[in-house]
Amino acid sequence: MNSMKTIITIFFILMSNFAFAEFFKDMSDRIKNNQERLSYGVSVTDFNKDGNFAFIVTGFRFPNLILSYKNGYLENINTDKLFADETRSTIGVAACDVDNDGFEELYFLNTDTYSGQKQFSDRLLDNDKNIIDLFQLDKNLKSLNLTAGRSVVCVDRNGDGKYGIYVANYGGPTRFYEMKKGIIVDQAPLLNINRITGGRAVVSGHILGNFMDIFAANERGPNFLYVNENGTFKDVADNLGVEDTFENGRGTTLTDFLYRGKLDIVSGNWNGEHRIFLNNKKIFKDIANSEFKVPSRVRTVISADFDNDGFDEIFINNIGEPNKLFKILSDGELKQIQLNKGLEPFGLGTGAAVADIDNDGILELLVTHGESGFQPLSLYKANIQKPFRFLRILPKTAFNAPARGATVILNTNMRNHAKTIDAGSGYLCQMEPVAHYGLRKGEKVKSVTIKWTDGSLDNFKINQLNKTYIFKKGV
Numbered sequence: 001m002n003s004m005k006t007i008i009t010i011f012f013i014l015m016s017n018f019a020f021a022e023f024f025k026d027m028s029d030r031i032k033n034n035q036e037r038l039s040y041g042v043s044v045t046d047f048n049k050d051g052n053f054a055f056i057v058t059g060f061r062f063p064n065l066i067l068s069y070k071n072g073y074l075e076n077i078n079t080d081k082l083f084a085d086e087t088r089s090t091i092g093v094a095a096c097d098v099d100n101d102g103f104e105e106l107y108f109l110n111t112d113t114y115s116g117q118k119q120f121s122d123r124l125l126d127n128d129k130n131i132i133d134l135f136q137l138d139k140n141l142k143s144l145n146l147t148a149g150r151s152v153v154c155v156d157r158n159g160d161g162k163y164g165i166y167v168a169n170y171g172g173p174t175r176f177y178e179m180k181k182g183i184i185v186d187q188a189p190l191l192n193i194n195r196i197t198g199g200r201a202v203v204s205g206h207i208l209g210n211f212m213d214i215f216a217a218n219e220r221g222p223n224f225l226y227v228n229e230n231g232t233f234k235d236v237a238d239n240l241g242v243e244d245t246f247e248n249g250r251g252t253t254l255t256d257f258l259y260r261g262k263l264d265i266v267s268g269n270w271n272g273e274h275r276i277f278l279n280n281k282k283i284f285k286d287i288a289n290s291e292f293k294v295p296s297r298v299r300t301v302i303s304a305d306f307d308n309d310g311f312d313e314i315f316i317n318n319i320g321e322p323n324k325l326f327k328i329l330s331d332g333e334l335k336q337i338q339l340n341k342g343l344e345p346f347g348l349g350t351g352a353a354v355a356d357i358d359n360d361g362i363l364e365l366l367v368t369h370g371e372s373g374f375q376p377l378s379l380y381k382a383n384i385q386k387p388f389r390f391l392r393i394l395p396k397t398a399f400n401a402p403a404r405g406a407t408v409i410l411n412t413n414m415r416n417h418a419k420t421i422d423a424g425s426g427y428l429c430q431m432e433p434v435a436h437y438g439l440r441k442g443e444k445v446k447s448v449t450i451k452w453t454d455g456s457l458d459n460f461k462i463n464q465l466n467k468t469y470i471f472k473k474g475v
Helices: 002-019 138-143
Strands: 024-026 042-045 054-057 065-070 073-076 090-096 105-110 123-128 130-133 149-155 164-173 175-180 183-186 196-205 213-219 224-229 232-235 249-255 264-269 275-280 283-286 298-304 313-318 324-328 334-336 349-355 364-369 378-382 390-396 407-412 416-420 435-438 445-451 457-461 468-472
Touching (some): 042 090, 090 149, 105 149, 196 249, 213 264, 298 349, 313 349, 390 407, 416 435
Parallel strands (some): 149 196, 390 468
Antiparallel strands (some): 024 378, 042 054, 105 123, 123 130, 149 164, 164 175, 164 196, 196 213, 213 224, 249 264, 390 435
């Protein structure tokens, strides 16, 4: 009898889902040679310097991929064996310009064991004439990371466009790599952030001040919130209420929850209550509603305007249970969106990233799978049925690289909406380095303000919609 009730319940749930217009459409058939594999992290960057962004997809004992959009399809264009690196267990990835040549390098985080010492070191790949691993140069061998980790984020701690890389290790000290006179140096001991913890997710941006701060979501211990004090860091998580000591942090992202020009923290906890930490005069308060708080096996958390209606959504990627999607309304309320496509109730989601990979003004969502079983990649896109307007802002450093960690504020007659240029790795993944805005009905754009990584502000007039603007610092 109970089993019959269960079947009936599932039937009505499925039927109710079909009653709604599909939010996403499944575009997975647009991925060429989309074989079952184990994948975790994703980054979005122009690594091969062709002027177009591509999805960088890690392989866990499978080849790393460069998925580029060509002729209506995503296809792997990588031919380099070092880049593919299919013998290693790559999970996290982030792109940033560490050598100030105007192009982003790729940090691949390898984790062949759950915690502590590992067999394979991480890689830092530079595509200068040919692809090389900077860690394998003799001068850098002493800086190898041989501790298991989970996520990696790029941080311009001095605000000069020179990026370092924070590695959230698990069961070993945090790393913070910078390039000094051409040599990779771990600065974490000097900065007093070489803490041993269960590092899971990390984000960086203008959370508290004028420089890039760091929020690290940890497992089996308190979270860290490092305020950047002119290039040094001080942990204020306990004082500001985001330590969440008794939860196991996983996916996290920065979002402007009230459309007021200030970044807040969304933190997903593994089988624990999910948080929305509202930044109110440097005091954080969890304002997540009961639906959002429901515990899940969360992985990556993404905030983006998928349907270009001017209201952001929060996508919660889960493993082994349905994904979730919430729309952030103008009054700060959350509305759960019913999903069918993108729900993936049996999906083994391990990572996700967004980008307008085909340059049509609508974001694509790429979801990776792995850990518990082999599955192909998934690609989704909002099913928009009516005309839309959008605006995309790509800030660049003085070196002409994406200004990851900068904040873009859209100024209109309806809102002042802050978005961060994603520096990585809310959990294993990094989004495109673009602030993407859908526009509301009747909304008039006045300007955009860019808060650069040194805290300086530039205001730019917007004369045309439905395009991508590139603004370079100092120009």
